[in-house]
Amino acid sequence: MTHRKRLSALAIVAMLSLVLTSLVGSPADAKPRQGKAKVSYGSTAWVAGTSGYAIKGKVSGRKHRRVQLQVKWADGWHTIDKAKTKRKGKFKITGSLDWYGAHKLRVVAPKTRRDRVKVFKTKKFKIAVPWIPRGSSSSYERMSYKGVNFQWNPCKTIKYRINPGYAGDGSIAFTQAAVELLERATGFKTKYVGTTSSVPLSRKRYQKGTDMVIAWSHQDDYPVLVQAVGRGGPGDLKAARRKSNSKPIYEIKQPGVTMNMAYADQYPFTFDDPANETMGLVLVHELGHAFGLEHFADDIQAMHPGDRPPSETGYHAYYEAGDLAGLRAQGAQGGCLKPYRNRGRYSAFDDSAIPDFTRE
Structure with missing residues (x-):
């Protein structure tokens, strides 16, 4: 094989390598993946001071991926608790929620370099007052x-x-x-x-x-x-x-x-x-x-x-x-x-x- 033919062969190999790289993408440029995920909110109603939330779930990603529990306010969602995943992406969030009334809560796994954000379905929690309130709910005035x-x-x-x-x-x-x-x-x-x-x-x-x-x-x-x-x-x-x-x-x-x-x-x-x-x-x-x-x-x-x-x-x-x-x-x-x-x-x-x- 002549010197010119060797150069042509090397050029073809380099071109194929470049095309394959552009198709597959480097690990750093890979799109975040979205694997299977699930959540169980457990009990969502109790009398204030007697119980709390015990939320379990699973989300894709490496061990120690952050998971957040959020509550809905008029200006958006606010994080009130958080945890990290363990083996196989499993997580558990436990705590107390004694704020009287009905509140919308959700679990979120924020986006990482390797994984897409996962927002689980919203759930309504109802926290009852430990006594029977008297009178009308319209009986108040604000300063x-x-x-x-x-x-x-x-x-x-x-x-x-x-x-x-x-x-x-x-x-x-x-x-x-x-x-x-x-x-x-x-x-x-x-x-x-x-x-x-x-x-x-x-x-x-x-x-x-x-x-x-x-x-x-x-x-x-x-x-x-x-x-x-x-x-x-x-x-x-x-x-x-x-x-x-x-x-x-x-x-x-x-x-x-x-x-x-x-x-x-x-x-x-x-x-x-x-x-x-x-x-x-x-x-x-x-x-x-x-x-x-x-x-x-x-x-x-x-x-x-x-x-x-x-x-x-x-x-x-x-x-x-x-x-x-x-x-x-x-x-x-x-x-x-x-x-x-x-x-x-x-x-x-x-x-x-x-x-x-x-x-x-």
Whole structure:
């Protein structure tokens, strides 16, 4: 074979190799694959505090592939839990979901270099309230200023501190139980970060890393508490918008509650009592104010400003049907907030003009 013929043969081999490579593709350029996948959501209904989700499934991909559990809010899907696959792509996601009401959940396996995104079918979870709420679900009113409602940003965890003050250290667990009730009614995330000497009625800024303070004080220190068992409010407010629809809203920035221990003898320091309204009932009422609920005339509701009639079993620190509907409207379901931009009809948003919204 001559030298020219050898070169021609080598050129043909190189050309065939190039064509085959372009058809097959290199491993790095291969399209993500989509293998068989399945999920079992297990039980999807329970009474809050008694059970939780136990989701099992299988998805293609290497070991340790990420899998997410997401919940639907007005502004889209939000991840509330996650896990990683084990052998053969199997995964399990377990946890608690004590947020009252019906919620849409789904499992997602995000896209990887080798695998396509897998979004499993949406499932509705129903979390029941552990008591029978009284009254009408329309019996609530939301705080507002010039027609603009107040709202905590649910994409932010509420970091709170307790000032046990005149109530002593025993009030810490008691207060945490009330905050947990609020959390279950709104879907907000909370985190207790310790004690403090701050009192919301002092109007002083909280210490760094603190969003809310609940203080057990006394009217001798704060005369504004006279004739009030407690006072609560959203504190500082800042102009913002909802991500879901850009609707203007006042973002709650420094919620707080101040309780008056001058009434300790008249209001039992408990959540349930057969004969008397309790300090726990007053506390959950004030927490409702702290997160944007106004007084309402229906005397069955916790947000009623005066004395309430007992149920058949006495007085209980429960949110009733209207309270629960109001807190749901104020809660995480509405979605996250975003910074306000001066444009349109609300270009004259003036934070400095907002009056005090502390309520008894």
